[in-house]
Amino acid sequence: MAHDLAHDLPHADGHDAHHPYGGAMRWIQTTNHKDIGLMYLIFGITMLLMGGAMILGVRAELFRPGLQLMQPEFFNQLITLHGLIMVFGFAMPVATGLANYMLPMVLGAPDMALPRLNNWGFWILPPAALMLVLPFFLGLVGIGPGAVDTGWTMYAPLSVQSGWGMDFAIFAVHMLGVSSILGSINVIVTILNMRAPGMTLFKMPLFAHGFLVTAILLITIMPVFAGGVTMVLMDRHFDTHFFNAAGGGDPVLWQHIFWFMGHPEVYVLLLPITGMVPHVLTAFSRKQTYGYRAQVYSMWAIGVLAMVVWAHHMFTSGMSTGGQLYFMYSTMLISLPLAVMFFCWIATLWRGSLSFETPMLFAVGFIILFGWGGLTGLILADAAADPQYHNAYFLVAHFHYALYPTTVMGAMAAIYYWLPKWTGHMLNERMGRIHFWVVMIGFNLTFIPQFMVGLAGMPRRIPDYPLMFTEWNMLSTVGAFILGASHLIFIYNVWSNIRGGDKAEAKAWEGAEGLEWTVPSPAPYHTFEKQPTIE
Amino acid sequence: MQPNPTDADVWAQRRRNNVRLGWALGAAAVAIFLIAVLKYRPL
Numbered sequence: 059m060a061h062d063l064a065h066d067l068p069h070a071d072g073h074d075a076h077h078p079y080g081g082a083m084r085w086i087q088t089t090n091h092k093d094i095g096l097m098y099l100i101f102g103i104t105m106l107l108m109g110g111a112m113i114l115g116v117r118a119e120l121f122r123p124g125l126q127l128m129q130p131e132f133f134n135q136l137i138t139l140h141g142l143i144m145v146f147g148f149a150m151p152v153a154t155g156l157a158n159y160m161l162p163m164v165l166g167a168p169d170m171a172l173p174r175l176n177n178w179g180f181w182i183l184p185p186a187a188l189m190l191v192l193p194f195f196l197g198l199v200g201i202g203p204g205a206v207d208t209g210w211t212m213y214a215p216l217s218v219q220s221g222w223g224m225d226f227a228i229f230a231v232h233m234l235g236v237s238s239i240l241g242s243i244n245v246i247v248t249i250l251n252m253r254a255p256g257m258t259l260f261k262m263p264l265f266a267h268g269f270l271v272t273a274i275l276l277i278t279i280m281p282v283f284a285g286g287v288t289m290v291l292m293d294r295h296f297d298t299h300f301f302n303a304a305g306g307g308d309p310v311l312w313q314h315i316f317w318f319m320g321h322p323e324v325y326v327l328l329l330p331i332t333g334m335v336p337h338v339l340t341a342f343s344r345k346q347t348y349g350y351r352a353q354v355y356s357m358w359a360i361g362v363l364a365m366v367v368w369a370h371h372m373f374t375s376g377m378s379t380g381g382q383l384y385f386m387y388s389t390m391l392i393s394l395p396l397a398v399m400f401f402c403w404i405a406t407l408w409r410g411s412l413s414f415e416t417p418m419l420f421a422v423g424f425i426i427l428f429g430w431g432g433l434t435g436l437i438l439a440d441a442a443a444d445p446q447y448h449n450a451y452f453l454v455a456h457f458h459y460a461l462y463p464t465t466v467m468g469a470m471a472a473i474y475y476w477l478p479k480w481t482g483h484m485l486n487e488r489m490g491r492i493h494f495w496v497v498m499i500g501f502n503l504t505f506i507p508q509f510m511v512g513l514a515g516m517p518r519r520i521p522d523y524p525l526m527f528t529e530w531n532m533l534s535t536v537g538a539f540i541l542g543a544s545h546l547i548f549i550y551n552v553w554s555n556i557r558g559g560d561k562a563e564a565k566a567w568e569g570a571e572g573l574e575w576t577v578p579s580p581a582p583y584h585t586f587e588k589q590p591t592i593e
Numbered sequence: 594m595q596p597n598p599t600d601a602d603v604w605a606q607r608r609r610n611n612v613r614l615g616w617a618l619g620a621a622a623v624a625i626f627l628i629a630v631l632k633y634r635p636l
């Protein structure tokens with residue numbers, strides 16, 4: 059069954075069914091999923107560099123004890139912006155970019171279901187990011203108090219009392235949230251309504267399953283967070299008392315609202331990668347993915363459990379013993395579906411015909427490092443042990459072991475895996491391997507010392523520390539700069555891949571499977587001129 | 594019975610379904626936002 063889609067694309071009542079505009083208007087007005095996906099990816103990587111540069115400033119300050127380079131107020135702005143930029147400016151847009159670029163291709167769809175909404179969703183992002191960082195740059199030239207400086211958690215009452223950088227952050231978060239919700243709506247509608255004929259939900263690639271759970275999570279949590287920051291805004295300027303105990307409010311309410319978003323957010327960042335990694339493992343072990351249904355059920359189990367465990371971030375905020383026990387056990391319960399997924403990934407590799415091209419290196423690196431992140435999370439989930447580690451550098455190391463391997467290494471695995479499909483060129487494997495090993499060395503050198511100083515009692519979010527922590531902090535700073543340099547190698551790799559390289563076949567990797575590998579490399583502007591059918 | 598995708602009407606119907614589902618999800622998001630704000634409104 060083949061159908062010419064050129065004449066009745068879902069959005070093709072005119073302008074871009076055949077040819078894109080030229081120049082800037084192509085990018086401003088485009089409704090093509092590849093164009094929009096590419097813009098998301100470029101935006102996300104740009105924000106990664108900005109957020110990374112900020113944290114390098116922090117690490118430079120922490121190289122030695124005492125105040126070296128900056129005042130504590132500026133330090134606070136840097137760590138806050140680093141967190142907000144990396145989560146909302148880098149990780150989520152890059153995931154949305156991958157969804158935009160690849161979902162229609164793996165589903166056999168002509169485009170995303172709601173292309174104009176897609177365009178709108180992206181173009182909200184740049185002004186939102188500008189709004190987030192503008193007070194920072196104004197502060198640098200002496201205008202205003204600088205950027206939001208509350209930490210990315212924006213805890214009340216500090217966020218209610220902070221300078222007007224907080225107002226900018228509130229509006230930025232609102233806009234980023236709207237963008238994220240629009241993207242999620244598009245993902246859900248595309249997956250449910252636009253699959254190729256014959257592709258039932260249980261024939262759908264795991265990549266799509268990961269994004270389906272993610273999108274549903276986002277639509278559930280982001281409006282609550284939007285409600286929370288609206289309350290902060292009201293408390294700041296309209297004399298309400300949501301978070302003011304003297305007026306009948308409760309500052310701990312903010313923590314509940316924030317972590318109701320903040321904890322599922324971890325899985326929002328993780329689940330797309332858990333859907334993507336099996337594609338890479340399958341391709342480079344040259345066998346079917348192990349436990350397809352088990353992985354799908356695990357994703358849904360994680361999605362449900364993610365919604366009911368948020369207060370494990372609040373063990374030290376004051377909580378009844380019953381509450382602590384509930385949140386401890388429910389948190390630990392998440393390790394079960396995650397363990398199922400780990401088992402399936404390893405079983406996919408087991409007795410496979412393995413080869414370690416760059417995407418595979420990053421996928422295996424993700425599994426190992428994220429495993430460490432998960433295991434150290436179990437320590438923090440223990441309500442009895444948590445007060446020893448909470449707000450210490452152990453926590454910082456833990457969540458970087460959870461988030462960096464997923465959002466960065468997982469995204470790198472995906473980008474390197476599909477790059478031949480995007481550019482039509484094979485990667486220079488030598489440079490890819492160099493990138494991977496520099497990441498591994500830099501990342502572990504940065505964060506293993508942070509486990510050590512955290513266990514020894516060094517609190518996070520301070521620009522100064524006792525002399526006893528000096529050596530580990532020096533190592534961590536050296537590691538951070540190596541890690542920062544690794545991203546320049548990544549940019550070089552992508553740039554040189556765009557400019558040239560060995561020609562990629564339609565099926566660029568010998569063991570790759572999926573509809574995206576049935577079209578030429580690079581994929582045509584409209585991927586499926588003839589709609590594929592799944593037998 | 595599977596719809597016949599050679600029929601442009603099927604795509605038009607699909608497009609309508611997409612828009613309807615999009616609006617429904619958007620309405621759900623707005624409802625969650627309103628519930629979050631109103632549930633915790635000050636005394």
